[in-house]
Amino acid sequence: MIKRFMKRAPDDSSSSGALNDLSFLLIIFFIVIAGFNVNKGFLLNLPVKDKPRIVKTDDLMKCQLKADGSIMIDNKSLSLDELRTAISEKKAEWPNMTFLLLIDPDTEYQSVVDIIYEIKQQKIENFSFKMNE
16 A cells, blocks of 8 residues: 655644734734723822912811721811811911811721811812821
8 A cells, every 4th residue: 555645735824923913913903993991090280399388387287097087187186077177267267377287197099088078168279188107
């Protein structure tokens, strides 16, 4: 019996390259047309370096946020509603009020967000925060 050795056709490497290009283009296409929902967070304007801002101590309202989420102003504990009324009273007295928030490093993030939200609702333009050591 005679066996014939047939040559196999070589694999066409260009066919897989075209498939790779096509899949890459499809991925790019879907990324471009996908609508991303970006959470903007809090938009805060930072001061300009060239113009240092001088804040009078009378215009400054200091608020401490403790690790347990309690709010302290002048060594007096306040709730979030009481803070809201204190901010509105101070703003009525001093329209150019600056709100300084001193934050304990162990404070939950949500507590900080709640206070920043109240400041934003009261339309306080001058806001500063600092982490206590």
